[in-house]
Structure formats: C-alpha cells, structure tokens
Amino acid sequence: MNELTADRRDALTELLNIGFGRSIASLAELLGIHIQLSVPSVKIIHPHEIIDVLSASEVSRDKVTLVQQTFRGEFNGEAVLALPGRASRTLASMLETDCGFHPDMEPDKLHLEVLLEVGNIVIGACLGKFAEILDSMLSFNPPQVFLDSIQLDRMRQTISLPEYDTLLVLTSFRLEKDEVTGYMFIFIGNDCLESLFRAVDRFLGGLS
Amino acid sequence: MNLDFGQIIQSLNLGIVILDRDLRIVFWNRWLEEHSRLTAQKVVGRSIIDLFPELGKKGFRWKSETVFKLGNFSFFSQQLHNYLLPLPLTRYLTSTYEHMQQNAVLSPLRNGGGDVTYVCVSIEDTTDAVLYREKLEKVSQELETMSLTDSLTGLPNRRHLMNNLEKEISRHKRQGGPFSVAILDVDHFKAVNDTHGHLCGDHVLTRLGDALLEALRTYDMVARYGGEEFCVVLANTDIEEGLRVMERVRTTIEETPFSFEGNKIRLTVSIGITSTQGLENPSLDAMLSRADRALYRAKVQGRNRSSVFSQEETGP
Amino acid sequence: MSLSILIVDDSRVSRQIVKRALPPWESEIREASGGKACLKSYADQPADIVLLDLTMPEMDGFETLARLKALDPNARVIVITADIQPGSKERVMNLGAVALLHKPVNPEHLRAAMESCSS
Numbered sequence: 001m002n003e004l005t006a007d008r009r010d011a012l013t014e015l016l017n018i019g020f021g022r023s024i025a026s027l028a029e030l031l032g033i034h035i036q037l038s039v040p041s042v043k044i045i046h047p048h049e050i051i052d053v054l055s056a057s058e059v060s061r062d063k064v065t066l067v068q069q070t071f072r073g074e075f076n077g078e079a080v081l082a083l084p085g086r087a088s089r090t091l092a093s094m095l096e097t098d099c100g101f102h103p104d105m106e107p108d109k110l111h112l113e114v115l116l117e118v119g120n121i122v123i124g125a126c127l128g129k130f131a132e133i134l135d136s137m138l139s140f141n142p143p144q145v146f147l148d149s150i151q152l153d154r155m156r157q158t159i160s161l162p163e164y165d166t167l168l169v170l171t172s173f174r175l176e177k178d179e180v181t182g183y184m185f186i187f188i189g190n191d192c193l194e195s196l197f198r199a200v201d202r203f204l205g206g207l208s
Numbered sequence: 209m210n211l212d213f214g215q216i217i218q219s220l221n222l223g224i225v226i227l228d229r230d231l232r233i234v235f236w237n238r239w240l241e242e243h244s245r246l247t248a249q250k251v252v253g254r255s256i257i258d259l260f261p262e263l264g265k266k267g268f269r270w271k272s273e274t275v276f277k278l279g280n281f282s283f284f285s286q287q288l289h290n291y292l293l294p295l296p297l298t299r300y301l302t303s304t305y306e307h308m309q310q311n312a313v314l315s316p317l318r319n320g321g322g323d324v325t326y327v328c329v330s331i332e333d334t335t336d337a338v339l340y341r342e343k344l345e346k347v348s349q350e351l352e353t354m355s356l357t358d359s360l361t362g363l364p365n366r367r368h369l370m371n372n373l374e375k376e377i378s379r380h381k382r383q384g385g386p387f388s389v390a391i392l393d394v395d396h397f398k399a400v401n402d403t404h405g406h407l408c409g410d411h412v413l414t415r416l417g418d419a420l421l422e423a424l425r426t427y428d429m430v431a432r433y434g435g436e437e438f439c440v441v442l443a444n445t446d447i448e449e450g451l452r453v454m455e456r457v458r459t460t461i462e463e464t465p466f467s468f469e470g471n472k473i474r475l476t477v478s479i480g481i482t483s484t485q486g487l488e489n490p491s492l493d494a495m496l497s498r499a500d501r502a503l504y505r506a507k508v509q510g511r512n513r514s515s516v517f518s519q520e521e522t523g524p
Numbered sequence: 525m526s527l528s529i530l531i532v533d534d535s536r537v538s539r540q541i542v543k544r545a546l547p548p549w550e551s552e553i554r555e556a557s558g559g560k561a562c563l564k565s566y567a568d569q570p571a572d573i574v575l576l577d578l579t580m581p582e583m584d585g586f587e588t589l590a591r592l593k594a595l596d597p598n599a600r601v602i603v604i605t606a607d608i609q610p611g612s613k614e615r616v617m618n619l620g621a622v623a624l625l626h627k628p629v630n631p632e633h634l635r636a637a638m639e640s641c642s643s
Contacts, residue, residue: 007536007537010535010536010537011537013535013537014535014537014538014541017535017579017606017627018606018627018628020606021605021606021607021608021627022606022608024607024609025607025608025609026277026278028609029609030274101267101270102267103265103266103267103289104265104266105288105289109288112288113267113288116283116285116288117271120280120281120282120283121274121278121280124278124279124280124281125278125279125280128278128279128280133628139281139315140280140281142283142285142311142313143283204537207537207540207541207544
C-alpha cells in the first residue's frame with residue numbers, strides 16, 4: 001500500500017529532520033561556523049511545486065546552483081541541493097581559506113569541486129543518518145553539478161519533472177553569516193515507495 | 209558455494225587500496241601492482257601520501273578525513289582531476305596521455321561498533337571513455353565547420369554565404385541583371401556585452417538575425433558574416449532598390465528595442481552597400497571589399513546609417 | 525512516588541520515540557505538541573522533568589525554555605533535539621536547561637540526564 005499516511009509522513013519528517021540536523025552539523029563543523037536550522041525543516045510536496053517553492057523563497061532573487069546525487073539501497077532516489085549563487089561562492093571561499101581544502105586546480109574546476117564536495121557531504125550525512133535510523137543502508141553515486149548559476153525561469157525550461165506522483169521531501173537551512181537559505185529536495189520514485197514505506201513501517205512498528 | 213573473496217578482489221578490473229586512519233596502506237590489489245609496478249610487499253605499511261606526493265595537491269587528505277569522520281563516500285572525478293594516482297598508460301601507439309585517466313571512489317569500512325576504521329579506495333581506468341569523448345568532440349567540431357549553419361543564430365554561416373555569392377556572380381555573368389551586397393554591423397556591440405553580459409549579447413544577435421529574416425524579402429539571403437556582422441545578398445536588386453530595402457531594415461531595428469531578462473536594449477546598425485553596377489568583372493573579393501569600405505564610411509560618419517560604396521573613395 | 529514527565533515536540537512520532545527511550549521508572553507522562561501547550565500544561569500542573577524539542581513551529585524550543593524558566597525558575601528541562609551544533613548547546617545551557625541530548629535519543633544518556641535532575 002503506497003499511501004502517505006499521517007504516521008508515515010510524520011515519521012519521514014522526523015527522521016529526515018534528524019538526518020538533516022546531522023548533515024548541517026557536519027557542514028558547520030567542517031566550515032567552523034554556525035548554521036541555523038530553520039523551522040519547519042521538512043515538507044513533503046509534489047514535484048510540480050518545486051519551482052513555486054523556490055520562487056517564493058530567497059533563492060529566486062539570485063541565480064541558483066543545483067547539485068544532484070543518486071543514492072541506492074533498500075530504496076533508490078535522487079537528492080538535489082539547491083544553493084543560491086551567493087551561498088555557493090561563500091562556501092567556496094570558506095572551504096578554501098578556513099578549512100585547508102585547497103587542491104591545486106584551475107579556478108573554474110575548483111569552483112565545481114567545492115560545490116560537489118558540499119553537496120556530497122550534506123546529502124551523504126543526511127541520507128546516511130536517515131538510513132541508519134531505519135536500520136537500512138545506502139550507497140551513493142558521484143555527485144554532479146546539474147545546473148550552475150541559472151536563473152529560476154530558465155530552470156523551468158531545463159528541468160523535466162516527472163508526470164507521475166513522486167515523493168518529494170524538502171528541507172531548508174540558513175547560513176547565518178550570509179543570511180541565505182538553501183534547500184534540499186529528495187525524490188523517491190514510485191517503484192521504490194513500497195520499499196521506503198516498508199522500512200518506515202518497520203520503524204513505526206518498533207515504536208509501539 | 210564457498211566464494212574466495214580474496215581471489216575475486218584480485219581478479220577485478222579495478223584498483224583497490226585500503227588505508228588505515230593514518231592513510232597507511234594495508235592492502236594493495238593485483239591490478240595496482242600490475243599498473244604501478246610496485247608490489248604489495250613494497251607498499252604495505254607505507255603512507256600513500258609518501259608514495260604519491262601529488263595526492264597532497266588533490267585534497268586527498270581532506271576527502272579521506274570526511275570519510276573517516278562523517279562516514280560518507282567521497283569522489284574524485286576524471287573531469288576535474290584527470291587521475292588520482294599517477295599510473296603510466298600502457299598505450300604506446302594509441303594515446304598521447306602520459307597518465308591513465310581515472311575516476312576514484314573512497315568508501316568507509318566500519319568495524320563492529322560502527323566506527324569507520326578503514327577507507328577503501330577504488331580506482332577505475334576511464335582512459336577509453338575519455339579518448340572516445342575527445343574523438344566525439346573532434347568529429348562534432350568538424351561537422352560544425354562543414355555545416356552551412358551558424359550555430360548561434362541559425363542563419364546561414366560564412367561558408368554558405370560564400371557559396372551563394374559565387375553562384376550569384378556566375379548567374380550575373382550568364383544572365384546579366386544587377387544584384388547588391390550589404391554588410392551590416394551592430395553599433396557599440398562590445399558595450400552591450402560589457403553592460404549586460406555575453407548571454408545577452410548572444411541573445412541580441414539571435415534576435416537581430418530573426419529581425420533581418422522578417423524584414424528582408426524571401427529571395428534575399430542573410431548570413432552571419434562575423435562576430436557582430438551580417439551580410440545580405442539582395443538578388444535582382446539594383447543599388448537604389450538595395451539602399452531602400454536596407455534603410456527600411458535599419459530603421460526597423462532602430463525603432464524596435466530588444467528585451468533581455470527584463471532589460472530593454474536599443475540597438476542601431478551601420479550598413480555598407482554595393483552592387484554589380486559599375487563593376488566590370490564582379491568577383492567575390494571585389495564585392496565584399498567594396499561593401500566593407502562603405503560600412504567603414506558609415507561608421508566614420510557617425511553610425512546608424514547606410515552608406516553606398518562610391519568610386520571616389522580613396523585613403524582611410 | 526511517581527515522576528511526572530512532560531514531553532514537548534510537534535511530531536507525534538518523535539514524542540513516541542522519546543517515550544520508548546524513557547527508563548522504566550514509575551512515571552506519569554503528559555504530552556504537548558508545541559510551546560504554548562507546554563506552558564499551559566505546566567502552569568496547570570508543574571512537571572518534575574520537561575523533555576523539550578528545539579525546532580517547533582510558532583514558538584521554538586529556545587523561547588519555550590526561556591518562558592518556562594520565567595514561569596518557574598526551578599523547572600528541570602532536558603532539551604532533546606536534531607540540531608546538534610555546539611552553539612545551540614551553549615545557548616540552551618545558558619537559558620537554564622539541565623542537559624542537551626541529540627536525536628534519536630540514547631536511552632542511557634536520557635537516564636543519566638534524568639538522574640542528574642534530582643540532584
């Protein structure tokens with residue numbers, strides 16, 4: 001039964017909340033800054049709402065960069081980190097200057113590498129923790145910079161959203177230093193919803 | 209069935225090296241022995257950074273640290289790093305790369321308590337894929353050169369224009385009847401790029417191409433001649449008619465602002481025009497250089513105008 | 525004597541997780557789904573220990589904690605949160621919490637924190 005019941009929604013929200021808290025703490029620790037977890041952190045929305053959500057947020061005022069990473073395990077899916085242009089530049093300079101991450105690369109390659117690294121850490125930590133609580137395991141494909149510095153209306157033309165229902169989770173975080181908000185989307189395809197819900201039900205069953 | 213995992217790891221077409229918390233090698237598989245010419249005996253126990261100092265410049269310490277501390281996977285993509293370990297390429301005839309091109313993945317290995325105690329580095333030889341990609345790019349570029357279309361505007365490209373102009377000249381020699389050639393250049397184009405960016409510049413050129421197609425007659429040919437230059441071949445057209453047509457084009461462009469990302473951009477163009485009239489033996493070079501001289505005059509006289517080639521022209 | 529415990533979190537699942545992690549002492553457990561409900565419940569009848577989440581809509585945990593302490597300076601509050609940054613811990617301790625625990629809460633840590641409440 002692939003229905004998103006209230007309990008399943010609550011569990012997913014809470015578990016991703018925990019996962020996301022972990023990934024933001026990892027990033028903050030690595031960067032040596034404090035990152036504010038905004039509230040509410042997790043929402044489950046329909047894929048078509050993704051552009052509307054971004055349009056209504058701060059991300060729309062700036063160009064946005066998307067880093068995607070595919071994961072697989074008990075359930076497969078795709079995670080996407082959306083960062084406003086400003087944030088990605090800030091993160092880049094932080095990683096390089098404060099954290100000792102300065103590989104010898106040409107500037108535009110280094111820029112890409114930084115985006116990939118941040119995406120990898122945030123996505124990996126969040127989903128890793130999420131899977132851990134569900135007593136499950138996930139592996140990850142290499143991250144890709146899907147769109148770098150693109151205007152939001154261009155995004156509408158470039159992204160093809162699935163027609164069928166797909167579970168989509170959205171979380172947001174705020175870099176206090178820069179007052180910019182970033183978003184993470186997690187897509188889980190129809191074919192994997194059953195497995196995901198099975199894992200969630202297993203977790204809920206263990207509670208009562 | 210008892211699987212001999214040791215044998216499996218040694219038979220994989222993949223380099224596998226396992227590192228402890230101090231980045232010392234605890235396992236080095238046969239693939240790596242064969243490619244590096246270093247036996248496991250020689251390398252086990254040594255720090256991988258000592259063995260391959262280049263790793264220090266690739267952010268290897270940082271990335272492996274995140275695997276140990278956070279338990280994530282980490283990646284080195286060929287497109288950004290070319291390779292992780294400098295291994296020679298056994299392609300003496302078939303490639304000019306000095307080193308094997310590689311993708312690498314770092315994965316966490318945990319103990320019973322869930323802590324990450326080792327990092328597994330797996331290295332994949334992607335040289336074939338890279339060579340293939342380069343070949344494809346080369347072919348694609350060759351195709352583009354051979355094509356007759358300008359990829360940005362969709363208009364005929366310079367090559368197409370030359371072909372067409374040759375044909376027009378032959379026809380003129382056989383049948384008589386004048387035709388005209390005009391060269392059109394965007395005024396202050398550099399300023400557009402500087403103010404609004406190259407994407408805007410590209411957009412403007414594309415829209416200008418569209419505007420030209422609309423404004424001209426179906427039997428005229430308009431081509432992208434240069435960076436910000438367009439060339440028009442006006443068939444069956446004498447100089448007066450030609451000037452009339454191009455003036456109409458010029459004023460239309462002047463009066464219709466272009467818009468890009470909410471900005472309104474006003475453009476003007478300068479035009480140099482010439483025809484076969486007065487030319488004994490019209491040739492490609494002669495017509496184009498005359499039109500070009502006329503264009504230059506239009507610019508010098510203040511831009512945003514059409515100028516007809518005149519025989520009296522001498523000097524700069 | 526029974527211990528009265530107030531669990532405050534906007535997520536029902538989260539409250540369940542915390543309940544499951546509680547030590548097997550005799551206790552009377554109440555739940556509140558937000559800051560306002562927490563303050564109201566505590567004002568009606570103080571609890572021996574409050575287990576409080578930080579990230580809640582409307583009134584977050586920091587504000588709830590501050591108001592709770594204003595209401596009763598002796599209130600014993602253990603914060604249980606997904607926000608595991610050191611800055612948050614500092615802030616919470618400055619506001620007078622007994623301890624800050626990370627989600628998913630470890631039963632051993634919870635027991636230890638609750639034991640320290642009686643001292």
